[in-house]
Amino acid sequence: MAQPPSSPAEHISDEHDKDRRDFMVLTAGTMAGVGAACVAYPLIQSMNPAADVLAMASTEADLSQMKEGQSLTIVWRGKPVFIRRRTQKEIEEARVVPMSDLKDPQTDQDRVKQSIFGGKDMPEYLVMIGICTHLGCVPLGQKPTDPHGDYDGWFCPCHGSQYDSSGRIRKGPAPKNLEIPPYQFTAADKVKIG
Amino acid sequence: MAHGERVDFKNPVINWIDVRLPIFTMMQKEYGTFPTPKNFNYLWSFGGIAMFMLTAMIVTGVFLAMYYTPSTDHAFDSVERIMRDVNWGWMIRYIHMNGASMFFIAVYIHIFRGIYYGSYKNPRELLWILGVTILLLMMATAFMGYVLPWGQMSFWGATVITNLFSAIPLVGDKVVTWLWGGFSVDNATLNRFFALHYLLPFVIFAVVGLHVAALHVSGSNNPTGIDPKGPQDTIPFNPYYTIKDAFALTLFIILYALVVFYAPNMLGDPDNYIPANPMVTPAHIVPEWYFLPFYAMLRSFVWDIHIPFTHIVLISSKLGGVILMFGSIALLFVMPWLDRSPVRSAVFRPIYKKLFWVLVLACVTLGYIGGKPPEQPYVLVGQIATVVYFAFFLIALPLLPKYEKTLPLPKSISESVLKKG
Numbered sequence: 001m002a003q004p005p006s007s008p009a010e011h012i013s014d015e016h017d018k019d020r021r022d023f024m025v026l027t028a029g030t031m032a033g034v035g036a037a038c039v040a041y042p043l044i045q046s047m048n049p050a051a052d053v054l055a056m057a058s059t060e061a062d063l064s065q066m067k068e069g070q071s072l073t074i075v076w077r078g079k080p081v082f083i084r085r086r087t088q089k090e091i092e093e094a095r096v097v098p099m100s101d102l103k104d105p106q107t108d109q110d111r112v113k114q115s116i117f118g119g120k121d122m123p124e125y126l127v128m129i130g131i132c133t134h135l136g137c138v139p140l141g142q143k144p145t146d147p148h149g150d151y152d153g154w155f156c157p158c159h160g161s162q163y164d165s166s167g168r169i170r171k172g173p174a175p176k177n178l179e180i181p182p183y184q185f186t187a188a189d190k191v192k193i194g
Numbered sequence: 195m196a197h198g199e200r201v202d203f204k205n206p207v208i209n210w211i212d213v214r215l216p217i218f219t220m221m222q223k224e225y226g227t228f229p230t231p232k233n234f235n236y237l238w239s240f241g242g243i244a245m246f247m248l249t250a251m252i253v254t255g256v257f258l259a260m261y262y263t264p265s266t267d268h269a270f271d272s273v274e275r276i277m278r279d280v281n282w283g284w285m286i287r288y289i290h291m292n293g294a295s296m297f298f299i300a301v302y303i304h305i306f307r308g309i310y311y312g313s314y315k316n317p318r319e320l321l322w323i324l325g326v327t328i329l330l331l332m333m334a335t336a337f338m339g340y341v342l343p344w345g346q347m348s349f350w351g352a353t354v355i356t357n358l359f360s361a362i363p364l365v366g367d368k369v370v371t372w373l374w375g376g377f378s379v380d381n382a383t384l385n386r387f388f389a390l391h392y393l394l395p396f397v398i399f400a401v402v403g404l405h406v407a408a409l410h411v412s413g414s415n416n417p418t419g420i421d422p423k424g425p426q427d428t429i430p431f432n433p434y435y436t437i438k439d440a441f442a443l444t445l446f447i448i449l450y451a452l453v454v455f456y457a458p459n460m461l462g463d464p465d466n467y468i469p470a471n472p473m474v475t476p477a478h479i480v481p482e483w484y485f486l487p488f489y490a491m492l493r494s495f496v497w498d499i500h501i502p503f504t505h506i507v508l509i510s511s512k513l514g515g516v517i518l519m520f521g522s523i524a525l526l527f528v529m530p531w532l533d534r535s536p537v538r539s540a541v542f543r544p545i546y547k548k549l550f551w552v553l554v555l556a557c558v559t560l561g562y563i564g565g566k567p568p569e570q571p572y573v574l575v576g577q578i579a580t581v582v583y584f585a586f587f588l589i590a591l592p593l594l595p596k597y598e599k600t601l602p603l604p605k606s607i608s609e610s611v612l613k614k615g
Binding site: 008042043045046048050051052053 | 255257260261276278279280281282283285286
């Protein structure tokens with residue numbers, strides 16, 4: 001459509017036209033990109049958990065009925081949470097394990113919380129997310145009749161991961177200890193998860 | 195598909211794809227260099243606007259469908275959850291809800307443009323028929339979509355409109371039961387309406403593809419109705435009409451945004467915020483504004499036509515209304531054969547031009563009447579407007595070629611453009 005430049009003035013104005021065109025294309029293109037991002041953001045964000053899902057984020061558990069050696073499973077954010085009132089034997093077993101024996105080194109003290117209620121030392125309750133850190137199965141060990149593995153804890157039937165009495169991985173393909181969720185005691189025998 | 199000469203692209207990736215599937219060559223030909231009449235006015239931007247609206251409706255619809263539950267127990271609550279709890283849910287819902295209205299605004303303007311400028315005439319008859327098909331699909335989609343929130347208007351609108359099919363002689367009741375999947379509008383109906391509401395927009399998408407393909411065979415019409423005679427009458431679609439359509443679309447979106455953010459419930463019925471109650475009928479059952487003209491036509495037929503001297507009803511008033519309502523759209527299909535004038539554009543048809551505005555007035559009047567209760571004087575006005583609508587198509591169009599003295603046509607598009615300047 002453009003005629004070949006026939007004079008220096010026309011030649012310069014063609015150059016200016018090209019610069020102007022480049023500028024227009026660049027700015028319009030950038031605005032279009034910004035516009036596209038503005039459209040995409042709310043749509044993608046809408047797929048994140050909705051307000052009511054987020055509100056279901058805390059679960060309370062009443063531990064007053066638990067006897068020593070008993071385990072309780074509750075649901076938190078759609079996941080199983082293992083709560084165990086451990087025996088002295090289980091606690092001592094967990095305490096004496098050297099860190100070099102552990103694939104994911106963590107002391108038992110780091111995995112249990114001491115309640116501010118009741119006595120100054122309450123390592124009786126172990127609170128963990130009951131999902132194997134390998135591929136996500138729920139390990140066995142909550143019931144007395146369940147297999148507990150060789151370390152007096154939990155045994156995952158899917159690929160044979162074994163956790164000890166502190167929920168730490170001792171044998172098998174799982175890479176990490178059973179996850180400890182955020183929780184706190186709201187009374188000597190009540191706990192709020194999340 | 196045309197297998198013309200293919201020119202290599204500079205970008206090696208684009209070229210690699212284009213050699214194997216010439217989509218870039220096709221885009222270049224159909225939307226880049228495509229010779230388009232240079233005298234388009236802004237009425238020609240509404241086809242592109244409609245395409246944008248279809249995309250917007252599908253995108254927002256898919257995200258809504260991630261949270262909507264199509265069962266009578268949960269539908270209403272799931273919509274309220276979207277409005278209150280889902281991140282940006284209120285915005286996506288309002289965009290979708292008002293998008294239906296904006297889509298119909300764009301499509302109605304697009305259709306009236308076609309009627310005014312004779313875009314339905316040879317060789318664009320099939321283009322026009324595909325367009326009317328799209329309109330029908332849109333109406334079905336919008337009707338079913340309105341049922342989904344399961345409010346009072348959703349339920350009762352569905353009940354009234356599905357009950358119309360009982361007017362079909364002999365098999366009417368069976369057809370209605372089949373549509374409902376039960377003995378009234380209930381869970382089965384809601385669930386299937388959701389399935390079909392999700393499906394039809396993709397059918398619309400396919401028919402739009404055919405519609406645009408047909409357009410690219412004949413090329414676009416233009417305000418003079420005269421065919422382009424050479425490159426002096428046309429300009430390449432890009433950049434002239436890409437930028438013009440982008441500007442028109444921007445103004446349209448500003449209007450759309452004003453509604454969505456400042457008056458999102460202006461076009462809706464407050465009764466639809468009441469959960470559906472099959473035991474209680476609202477005092478005024480009214481469809482959404484884009485269906486009002488058809489609703490008025492439906493209610494304008496108030497007589498039972500008997501076989502003379504007997505009580506046997508040949509055509510019940512219900513059936514008559516249904517025939518009028520569907521007939522008003524069926525007439526659109528055959529417009530190319532009702533209007534035989536060799537002159538396309540109303541610009542050069544002084545009588546047709548006036549009658550066009552009479553038709554517009556009739557449609558607007560019918561829309562107004564459709565929103566009113568079926569009492570006098572509204573019923574009479576609606577009946578007159580219905581007669582005017584049908585007279586335009588059945589009487590005026592066929593007779594005009596014989597009696598209308600058309601104005602002399604300009605020799606070319608170029609000439610008409612230059613004369614104005």
